[in-house]
Amino acid sequence: MPASHLVKINLPGGIVSAGDLLTILEAAEHAQVEQVQFGNRQQLFFAVGAAYRRGLLHTLGQAGIPCEVDADKYPNISSSYVVEEVFHNTAWLREGVYRDILDLFDYQPQLKINLIDRHQTFIPFFTGNLNFITSDTPNYWYLYLRFPQTNAVYCWPSLVYSEDIPGLSRAVEWAIFANKDQFYNQSAADGALLHRLVSASQHFITQPLTTPLSLPDFTLPYYEGFNRYGSKLWLGIYRRDEQFSVAFLKDVCQVCLHTRLGQLCTTPWKSLIIKGIALADRPHWDVVLRRHRINVRHAANELNWQVEDHCAHGLALKHELVRHFNEEDVRTFQLCFAIKTQPKTGLFGSIVVRRHFDSLTQTGLHAEQYEVLHTRDFNPNSKDFISFRKKVSRENLSWYLTQLCDQFYEQQATASLPAAPLVEEASLPPSELNQPPLYQCCRCLTVYDAAYGDAAQGVAPGTPFASLTTYACPTCEAPKETFEAIVSPSIQLA
Numbered sequence: 076m077p078a079s080h081l082v083k084i085n086l087p088g089g090i091v092s093a094g095d096l097l098t099i100l101e102a103a104e105h106a107q108v109e110q111v112q113f114g115n116r117q118q119l120f121f122a123v124g125a126a127y128r129r130g131l132l133h134t135l136g137q138a139g140i141p142c143e144v145d146a147d148k149y150p151n152i153s154s155s156y157v158v159e160e161v162f163h164n165t166a167w168l169r170e171g172v173y174r175d176i177l178d179l180f181d182y183q184p185q186l187k188i189n190l191i192d193r194h195q196t197f198i199p200f201f202t203g204n205l206n207f208i209t210s211d212t213p214n215y216w217y218l219y220l221r222f223p224q225t226n227a228v229y230c231w232p233s234l235v236y237s238e239d240i241p242g243l244s245r246a247v248e249w250a251i252f253a254n255k256d257q258f259y260n261q262s263a264a265d266g267a268l269l270h271r272l273v274s275a276s277q278h279f280i281t282q283p284l285t286t287p288l289s290l291p292d293f294t295l296p297y298y299e300g301f302n303r304y305g306s307k308l309w310l311g312i313y314r315r316d317e318q319f320s321v322a323f324l325k326d327v328c329q330v331c332l333h334t335r336l337g338q339l340c341t342t343p344w345k346s347l348i349i350k351g352i353a354l355a356d357r358p359h360w361d362v363v364l365r366r367h368r369i370n371v372r373h374a375a376n377e378l379n380w381q382v383e384d385h386c387a388h389g390l391a392l393k394h395e396l397v398r399h400f401n402e403e404d405v406r407t408f409q410l411c412f413a414i415k416t417q418p419k420t421g422l423f424g425s426i427v428v429r430r431h432f433d434s435l436t437q438t439g440l441h442a443e444q445y446e447v448l449h450t451r452d453f454n455p456n457s458k459d460f461i462s463f464r465k466k467v468s469r470e471n472l473s474w475y476l477t478q479l480c481d482q483f484y485e486q487q488a489t490a491s492l493p494a495a496p497l498v499e500e501a502s503l504p505p506s507e508l509n510q511p512p513l514y515q516c517c518r519c520l521t522v523y524d525a526a527y528g529d530a531a532q533g534v535a536p537g538t539p540f541a542s543l544t545t546y547a548c549p550t551c552e553a554p555k556e557t558f559e560a561i562v563s564p565s566i567q568l569a
Contacts, residue, residue: 077145079122081385082131084142087177088154088190089117089341093331095140096339100325102134110318114384115202115422116187117341118151141183149183154190155198157340157348161309162296163195167213172237179241186223186248187421190240193217196293198343199423200456201228205244208288210234215282218243222264223251224419226458226520229266230288233281246273263517293425293455294409295379298346300371301357308352310360313373317345317382317390323367330359343423344378376400376407381422382414389414392428392469399473405480411455412476425455426479431466443469447476448550451522453483459522462531462549514540514558521550523558 084099099119103111106127112120123131128144135142143149156173159165176190189203193210200206204223207216218231235243250272251258258264299311312319331339331349334356340348352360364371377397382389392414400407413424431444447464450457464475514523523529523546528536531549540546546555 079124080128080144084119085151087152088156092338093328097328098138100321104321106131112317113341113345115343116151116153150187152188155192158195158197165192176240202421217288224260225262227262236280239279309350311348313346326363379411383420389416425453512560515561516548517557521548
């Protein structure tokens with residue numbers, strides 16, 4: 076029997092009432108738990124000793140608080156409610172809409188579901204399997220379906236009504252799990268077929284999809300410390316070690332209840348945000364922060380990282396890289412980073428550090444190695460990854476990341492230069508009018524673009540795909556034969 080068990084409690088939409096959180100914390104404290112963590116999907120985690128597991132589950136069960144132990148069969152429903160009023164206001168999307176949708180879920184989803192305002196950039200758009208994204212039509216949403224265990228994305232051909240989101244989610248989930256051989260861990264899954272299966276089984280209220288989804292350029296708002304909005308304050312709390320003490324959070328809940336703040340919000344950046352603080356109540360919060368020695372106002376280039384949940388190795392590596400960025404004063408604005416030590420963790424990032432495993436590194440005969448990737452155009456919402464460097468030692472990671480940050484800003488500077496004079500199309504030779512096709516890996520959807528080549532494999536820019544003799548996918552190492560010619564990447568948004 077393990078010495079401890081990992082307890083996960085979903086906080087739907089990243090929203091938790093102060094009273095419910097206090098109940099959870101008191102039960103955890105009674106089970107000798109001293110620290111808790113928030114996860115990438117806005118859920119709550121803590122480890123409980125084996126001797127206290129049964130009593131903890133009994134207490135939570137009596138309070139009507141579901142949880143999972145050493146399992147994650149039911150992912151949390153993630154939402155952008157935390158940004159409402161604080162970072163952005165949408166004409167029709169308010170707290171009541173989020174709550175109405177969440178209340179209509181009468182089952183526990185096994186697929187990851189996101190409810191996201193398309194005008195914000197704080198909450199990732201496509202980290203779920205069912206990504207509902209607001210449209211300009213009130214109470215209607217785009218649906219971008221990312222098939223489980225793949226990066227293959229399918230745009231639902233109609234807008235979805237708010238009250239149909241739970242029912243449609245259930246129907247899609249049922250169809251996927253009933254046809255795993257076609258839709259689960261299948262990079263070539265047929266989205267149109269899934270749409271036909273779901274549409275044949277139930278009727279939903281829809282609107283025609285007439286306007287392609289348009290997303291804003293990524294910037295990560297600063298989400299720490301006291302900040303004023305209107306006549307009130309919001310407080311963001313980030314912990315460098317990802318650990319929140321139970322004693323501190325109990326005091327936070329007590330202040331919320333004392334000042335009549337009904338709820339708290341968790342974020343995908345493993346932080347906590349409290350909205351609606353009256354200006355006159357700030358002294359109460361200062362007392363709590365002072366009592367528990369809580370620091371705020373960390374450097375912005377420390378806040379834009381995603382690390383897997385419960386990953387001490389990734390967190391330690393993050394601290395190393397952040398220290399280098401601080402020492403070298405590296406600019407990271409409009410960039411975000413992810414550290415992946417396991418496959419298919421679905422982290423969000425424009426630059427990804429991925430731990431490299433082979434038979435020699437696993438046996439310890441090779442030093443720790445990593446691959447550095449970035450999304451095309453450094454758009455963190457894309458799944459079109461380009462390998463920048465492979466088999467990089469831990470000691471050299473910071474240097475290569477700094478080079479990649481420089482490349483991003485050089486690319487931005489080039490894009491902002493005045494456009495060259497237009498040349499009449501008729502004067503261009505036919506070879507320049509017809510651009511060569513892109514080639515996409517059928518396994519992981521990585522794209523080979525002749526204009527870029529592949530510097531990591533010694534392929535110079537301008538090298539046609541047909542002239543490559545022995546070539547392998549820089550991401551999944553699939554052979555050249557797995558690539559197919561395409562007009563544009565299959566997951567690129569219109």
